Amino acid sequence: MSLLSVRGLSIQTRTGTSLVRDLSLDVGEGEVVGIVGESGSGKTMTALSLLGLLPDGVHVSAGEAELAGRRFLDGPRLLARPNATMIFQNPTAALNPTMRIGAQLARLLRFLDRPDGRRRGGDVRDRAAGLLSSVGIDDPAAVLGRYPHQLSGGMNQRVMIAMAIAARPALLVADEPTTGLDVTVQAQILGLIRATVAEHGIGVLFVSHDMGVIAQLCQRVAVMYDGEVREFAPVDDIFHRPGDAYTRELLASAHDEPLADEEVADGTRAR
Amino acid sequence: MLTTAGKRAGVALLSILGVAVLTFFITQLLPGDPARIAAGQYASDEQVAQVRATYGLDQSVPVQFGQYVADFFRLDLGTSIRTGEPVRDELTSRLPATLELGLTALLIAVLLGVGLGVTAAVYRYRLGDRLVQVFVVLASATAVFWIALVAITTLVNGLGVFTSPTGRLPRGFTPPDQITGFYVLDALLAGDPQTAGAALRTLLLPALLLGVLASPSIVKIVRSATIRALESDFARTSRSFGYPARSILVQDGLRNSLLPVITNIGLVAGFVLAGGDVIIEQLFAWPGIGGYAYSSLQENDLFALRGYVIAIGVAYVLINTTLEFVYGWADPRVNLAEGRS
Amino acid sequence: MAVADAGTALRGNVVSRLRVGNPVAVAAFAMLGTILLLGIVVPIVAGSGDVAQEYASLLPPSLDHPFGTDKYGRDVFLRCMAAARIDIALGLSVAVAVLIIGSVIGAVSATFGRGVDAVVMRATDVLLAFPGVVLALVITASLGKNPWYAAIAVVIAFVPLLVRLARSKALEVRSADYIAAARLSGASTWQVAVRHVLPNSFKYPFVQSTLVASWAILDFAALSFLGVGVQPPDAEWGAMIAEGVGDNLLGSWWPSFFPGLMILLTAASFQVIGDWLDRRLR
Ligand SMILES: Nc1ncnc2c1ncn2[C@@H]1O[C@H](COP(=O)(O)OP(=O)(O)OP(=O)(O)O)[C@@H](O)[C@H]1O
Ligand SMILES: [Mg+2]
Numbered sequence: 001m002s003l004l005s006v007r008g009l010s011i012q013t014r015t016g017t018s019l020v021r022d023l024s025l026d027v028g029e030g031e032v033v034g035i036v037g038e039s040g041s042g043k044t045m046t047a048l049s050l051l052g053l054l055p056d057g058v059h060v061s062a063g064e065a066e067l068a069g070r071r072f073l074d075g076p077r078l079l080a081r082p083n084a085t086m087i088f089q090n091p092t093a094a095l096n097p098t099m100r101i102g103a104q105l106a107r108l109l110r111f112l113d114r115p116d117g118r119r120r121g122g123d124v125r126d127r128a129a130g131l132l133s134s135v136g137i138d139d140p141a142a143v144l145g146r147y148p149h150q151l152s153g154g155m156n157q158r159v160m161i162a163m164a165i166a167a168r169p170a171l172l173v174a175d176e177p178t179t180g181l182d183v184t185v186q187a188q189i190l191g192l193i194r195a196t197v198a199e200h201g202i203g204v205l206f207v208s209h210d211m212g213v214i215a216q217l218c219q220r221v222a223v224m225y226d227g228e229v230r231e232f233a234p235v236d237d238i239f240h241r242p243g244d245a246y247t248r249e250l251l252a253s254a255h256d257e258p259l260a261d262e263e264v265a266d267g268t269r270a271r
Numbered sequence: 272m273l274t275t276a277g278k279r280a281g282v283a284l285l286s287i288l289g290v291a292v293l294t295f296f297i298t299q300l301l302p303g304d305p306a307r308i309a310a311g312q313y314a315s316d317e318q319v320a321q322v323r324a325t326y327g328l329d330q331s332v333p334v335q336f337g338q339y340v341a342d343f344f345r346l347d348l349g350t351s352i353r354t355g356e357p358v359r360d361e362l363t364s365r366l367p368a369t370l371e372l373g374l375t376a377l378l379i380a381v382l383l384g385v386g387l388g389v390t391a392a393v394y395r396y397r398l399g400d401r402l403v404q405v406f407v408v409l410a411s412a413t414a415v416f417w418i419a420l421v422a423i424t425t426l427v428n429g430l431g432v433f434t435s436p437t438g439r440l441p442r443g444f445t446p447p448d449q450i451t452g453f454y455v456l457d458a459l460l461a462g463d464p465q466t467a468g469a470a471l472r473t474l475l476l477p478a479l480l481l482g483v484l485a486s487p488s489i490v491k492i493v494r495s496a497t498i499r500a501l502e503s504d505f506a507r508t509s510r511s512f513g514y515p516a517r518s519i520l521v522q523d524g525l526r527n528s529l530l531p532v533i534t535n536i537g538l539v540a541g542f543v544l545a546g547g548d549v550i551i552e553q554l555f556a557w558p559g560i561g562g563y564a565y566s567s568l569q570e571n572d573l574f575a576l577r578g579y580v581i582a583i584g585v586a587y588v589l590i591n592t593t594l595e596f597v598y599g600w601a602d603p604r605v606n607l608a609e610g611r612s
Numbered sequence: 613m614a615v616a617d618a619g620t621a622l623r624g625n626v627v628s629r630l631r632v633g634n635p636v637a638v639a640a641f642a643m644l645g646t647i648l649l650l651g652i653v654v655p656i657v658a659g660s661g662d663v664a665q666e667y668a669s670l671l672p673p674s675l676d677h678p679f680g681t682d683k684y685g686r687d688v689f690l691r692c693m694a695a696a697r698i699d700i701a702l703g704l705s706v707a708v709a710v711l712i713i714g715s716v717i718g719a720v721s722a723t724f725g726r727g728v729d730a731v732v733m734r735a736t737d738v739l740l741a742f743p744g745v746v747l748a749l750v751i752t753a754s755l756g757k758n759p760w761y762a763a764i765a766v767v768i769a770f771v772p773l774l775v776r777l778a779r780s781k782a783l784e785v786r787s788a789d790y791i792a793a794a795r796l797s798g799a800s801t802w803q804v805a806v807r808h809v810l811p812n813s814f815k816y817p818f819v820q821s822t823l824v825a826s827w828a829i830l831d832f833a834a835l836s837f838l839g840v841g842v843q844p845p846d847a848e849w850g851a852m853i854a855e856g857v858g859d860n861l862l863g864s865w866w867p868s869f870f871p872g873l874m875i876l877l878t879a880a881s882f883q884v885i886g887d888w889l890d891r892r893l894r
Contacts, residue, residue, distance in 0.1 A: 096526070547745075
């Protein structure tokens with residue numbers, strides 16, 4: 001049984017322009033599913049729609065989605081907030097520029113404490129520091145006292161991941177979380193996501209236009225073009241037996257990026 | 272940090288000097304003849320010459336300028352033709368009245384501006400926003416002297432909501448002993464709530480008029496900054512965690528939209544302490560420096576007016592310099608940029 | 613070549629965007645047009661009615677005198693319309709003057725850079741250290757009480773604002789490719805400033821100048837109200853309100869109410885048009 005299942009998702013603008021059409025995919029527990037596709041193909045809109053975060057003027061026009069057996073999206077209506085969190089491209093902008101990291105983590109932890117009225121052990125600041133160490137930040141105390149603009153993009157993405165994990169989601173949606181980071185940092189962040197999946201057994205929907213990254217991380221891949229899923233298949237099939245002309249095109253252009261195919265062959269991707 | 276502070280103080284000092292020099296040039300060097308203007312339209316040539324001699328206007332321009340700068344640094348703003356008193360003393364004795372009115376107006380402008388700006392942002396592109404936009408257009412197109420008259424006719428004479436425009440206190444009240452110079456505060460400190468209440472009711476109408484008319488620029492700036500913040504990536508992050516709307520509005524929206532308000536306060540202060548203030552003080556018989564400027568203007572007391580203008584220019588420079596510091600302190604990003612330089 | 617292309621592109625853009633209608637903006641244009649038209653036609657039809665004292669004093673508004681009469685027995689409507697001519701003409705000419713002076717100084721300052729720029733910036737700093745009305749007030753008081761001086765003073769008060777704006781936009785344009793091309797093809801700095809930087813950075817100052825028209829009308833009326841602009845018995849909205857203060861306090865609200873309403877309608881129209889242009893041309 002899959003963790004996340006999306007059926008027939010369509011997204012439109014207010015003026016009726018179709019951005020995503022009849023999209024279906026699913027993510028299993030402990031599985032990383034990739035969405036690839038060129039710029040403008042609707043990857044981000046798909047991801048945002050699952051958390052009810054579509055921008056003004058864009059809405060889900062049809063389709064349904066379930067998470068852990070509970071339906072949360074039914075056509076245009078978001079029935080409930082799914083137990084999912086999201087990390088974004090450009091992590092520095094995704095954090096409040098006027099609040100220290102410590103304050104942003106405290107805000108989240110206090111909010112998460114509230115529903116059951118139960119305080120988890122330890123003081124908020126200690127727990128915040130603990131979260132930062134768990135995403136591989138060496139000097140949590142220093143980072144807590146910083147503002148986002150004082151930290152690197154990679155560090156901010158770690159903070160975002162720490163926050164996303166703190167909410168104990170069943171599903172993590174990641175929208176190009178490593179785009180714009182340099183290669184070594186990118187590898188660290190991918191490693192962190194992999195480790196998170198291993199440790200918490202959550203499902204990940206991972207959006208990227210980088211075939212190399214997809215190959216390293218994902219078990220199954222949905223290839224999107226112009227708002228539609230062209231192909232949804234295990235990663236090996238996608239890379240070695242592409243069933244769709246557009247997938248082949250995408251692979252051909254990805255061949256220029258040196259690491260992509262070798263890594264598949266090396267089997268360095270997570271399982 | 273220290274060097275930037277020093278740099279800013281230096282710029283402020285230069286600006287103050289510029290203010291003084293510019294005022295000198297305007298009042299003394301423009302084609303108009305200050306002595307003739309001061310002596311009045313119907314003065315004889317002898318009377319004009321008399322004025323000219325008394326105020327040193329018969330000296331050469333460089334000598335006049337030297338004298339002027341020397342006086343300026345001794346904080347000597349000259350003597351009023353109208354009253355014969357030192358302009359500086361007259362201004363300082365009237366300053367608390369203006370500050371009480373101006374600061375109250377500023378407070379009203381900021382509260383109203385932030386409140387309406389945030390409202391417009393929350394209801395952006397919908398009816399609430401439209402209504403705020405209508406207010407903005409109307410308030411920024413309203414002449415302060417006109418709306419003051421309308422308010423006096425309807426609210427004071429018609430409905431009797433506010434007390435008559437007779438200065439800082441209604442007739443029959445005696446001013447409290449001066450501590451802060453603000454009647455409302457001083458009366459409270461003196462344990463006289465009745466006088467404090469009367470002073471507040473007298474203060475309220477002129478302060479409201481100034482505050483409301485000064486608010487549009489704050490509304491505009493808060494609206495666009497709040498919309499930007501609410502549609503920002505970090506507000507989206509907050510929504511992704513399911514934070515309550517109120518928390519997003521305050522922590523993500525308001526927090527990030529108050530910064531631009533600080534830079535705008537300088538402009539607003541210009542209106543509530545000077546531009547609109549001259550007119551309001553005159554119409555409400557408010558005994559502050561604006562009313563002083565008005566009387567000086569009516570009686571062609573160019574030197575008193577010059578003193579007023581210098582005082583306003585200097586105050587304006589000081590306000591803006593202070594605001595720059597406040598901004599640097601309030602916005603972590605500015606702080607950092609300076610820490611590096 | 614590149615320059616011509618950029619110019620045409622800009623023009624095509626502006627024209628196509630202006631065509632889109634907006635009811636509020638249309639209403640503002642209509643309002644302004646009506647006031648201006650009445651301001652031109654009514655005084656011609658009525659002769660010198662605006663200063664003639666031919667009626668009973670302080671008649672309240674009626675069919676004969678829609679805005680009533682003032683204490684000298686003059687028709688307030690006629691005077692309001694005679695004043696419309698002056699005030700709108702003033703608003704427009706101040707806006708145009710400020711736009712031209714401000715854009716040229718701004719473009720020159722940005723294009724020449726260094727010394728010129730530093731001087732211009734310090735000068736605007738000092739001018740901006742005064743609230744506009746106060747600056748205008750002292751200039752007018754020093755020159756003498758006269759509407760022309762008041763107009764000049766209002767121009768001086770707003771020029772620094774436009775210089776700043778034009779300069780910052782010109783700085784953006786200056787680094788564009790077609791400017792580099794013009795420089796390479798041997799144009800002098802002056803030519804670059806006036807022929808290339810100025811036209812291409814004109815848009816924002818132009819929008820701003822619509823708002824300046826609105827503010828100028830308000831400030832000019834304020835100066836007249838304070839007695840340093842238009843002098844009685846000439847009709848001008850601010851001066852009319854000043855004349856009506858006493859009557860107003862004694863219960864005759866109309867001689868001061870209607871001129872203020874005219875200011876409100878006119879200034880608001882300019883504001884709306886400015887906001888609309890801002891959205892359209894951005
Ligand atoms: N706020 C919006 N309103 C209307 N249309 C939008 C909006 N944001 C994006 N779009 C359109 O939706 C389409 C899909 O955009 P989306 O951001 O999902 O693409 P993407 O696959 O994530 O691309 P990229 O790789 O560049 O991030 C694009 O054509 C885009 O122009
Ligand atoms: Mg995207």
